[in-house]
Amino acid sequence: MRFNPWLWGTGGDYLxxxxxxxxxxxxESLEGFRWYVELVTKHKVVPPGVTEQGAQEVRT
Structure with missing residues (x-):
């Protein structure tokens, strides 16, 4: 789950x-997340499982 390029690419930030x-x-941040999600759901250019890589790191 590496959102930085999408988040910063739309002018968003964490803080x-x-x-x-x-x-x-x-x-701006919400637009970055929308863009990221739509790569999977709308444009179907990213396999769904790829967006979950690193999810375990977030949970621990």
Whole structure:
């Protein structure tokens, strides 16, 4: 689950510039996540299992 290219590519980020709050709910960040998801669901250019790589790392 490496979202950085999609997140940053749309102008989003994990934190606000001051580093005090999450920026994942901004329009730019949400657009990055939408783009990432649509590579699998709409455009079907990424196999579904690929988006789960690294998921175990997040859970631990």
């Amino acid at each position: 606000t510039p001051d580093g005090k709050r999450s920026a994942l709910d901004t329009a």
